[in-house]
Amino acid sequence: MNSQTSNLSLTENITTIIRPPYFYISGFTGIPHIKYYYVFLSLVYIVTLMGNTFVMFVISMDRSLQSPKYIAVFNLALTDVCGTTAMVPMLLDMFLFNRQFISYNQCLTSHFFVVIFHIMQSFNLTILSYDRLVAICCPLRYSMLISNRSIFQLTGAAWVLAVLVVLICIGLITRLSFCGSVxxxxxxxxxxxxxxxxxxxxxxxxxxxxxxxIPCLVLYIPMIFIIASYICIIHALFTITLPQDRHRAIKTCTAHLMLVAIYYLPMNITYLFVSFIPSNIRILNLSLTSVLPPMLNPIIYVLKTEEFKVSAKRLLKRVAQRAVGPLMLTSRTK
Structure with missing residues (x-):
């Protein structure tokens, strides 16, 4: 009798986890003229790859840009390339070729890569904000507080935190049973x-x-830090007496502020008003906030950062000379 009771209690304590063989990603189903949006996504993806690859190439080839600020910019460009590559090709494959069924393991893998790079975009902008804060508010202590090593340490800590957050989410998903809709x-x-x-x-x-x-940890806390840092920066700008120095300090922050606005404003609108936004509009808005900032980041840095523009022009000129030089030598020998 006792053995039967113990066996019964053991059976009751065993929980069966039901994992579906696949999920169905409804995505953009029902949105009119959506194929034009896929063409737009393809163009965005190409521009993102070209722009961010160019930024990484210039930074890696020009030693004058291998400073703490541009190490953070390089990491942002790398994150943008990886994030869009984790999302856009899979998205186009799903909805252009009607492959909207995704296996359980593929779903969790996709979740890992899409979310981790999205989190890193926020962390990278925070690191850049910290760099600008120290550069303007504590210029005499900049070399002491900010170095290549410290930026690498901050970036490494950000990656570790992002990985831990996503792994915890995936671990919590794996304990769930799916007995209804997929x-x-x-x-x-x-x-x-x-x-x-x-x-x-x-x-x-x-x-x-x-x-x-998660939104508090990876979205709101970094955003609050960035806002607080720019309040300190604005206060410091009023203490700068020379107009040219103040103008130069403002220019160094303009590109970063534009990146922050492009990333955080649409994201906050999506999360704060999610219950008021129709489903199709929410999906389109969320997809745009995921792919547009990575495309615009390199464009903003190329156009708004004078130091980067000078380095890019110098590097392109050097590459052009190396390419044209052998051709001119060959034509002369003929």
Whole structure:
């Protein structure tokens, strides 16, 4: 009798996790003229690859740009390339060729790469903000507080934190059972939508807590730090007596401020008004906020940063001379 009771209690304590063989990504289904949007995404992806690759090439080839600020810019460009590559080709493959069924493991893998690079965009902008804060508010201590080593350490810590956050989310997903719908009403495997599907037959409270914690950790806290740093920067600008020095300090912040606005404003609108935005508009807006900042970041830096423009022109001129030199020598010998 006792053995039967113990066996029964053991059986009751065993929880069976139901994992579906696949999910269905509904994505942009039902949105009119969506194929034009796919063409737009393809162009955005090409421009993103070309622009960010050019930024990384110039920084890696010009020693004058291998400074703490441009190490952070290089990491931002690398993150932009990897983030769009993790999202756009998969998205185009899904919806152009009707491959909207994605396996359970592929879904979690896609979630890992899309989210981690999205988080790193926010962290990179925060590191750049810290660099500008020290450069303008504490110029005499800049070389002491900011160095290539310290930027590498900050960037490494940001990567570790981003990986931990995403792995915790994936770990919380793997403990859920999916006994109902497998339709994800988005264009990728979003954590919120995944645990919402499991809500009828699983305890999703830890997932809900994590879902509320992540925006605070990777979006709002960095944004608050950036706002606070620019309040300090504005205060420091009023103490600069020479107009040319003040103008130069403002110019160094303009490009970064534009990057911050392009990334944080649409993201905040999406998250704050998610319950008021129709589903299709929300999906389009979220996809645009994921692909447009990586495309615009290198364009802004090329156009707004004089130091980078000078280095880029010098490097392109040197490359052109190396390419034209052998041709001119060959024509002379003939």
């Amino acid at each position: 339709v994800i009403n988005s264009f990728f495997c979003d954590h919120y939508l995944l645990y919402s599907l499991a809500a009828p037959c699983s305890d999703v409270l830890p997932n809900r807590v994590m879902s509320n914690l």
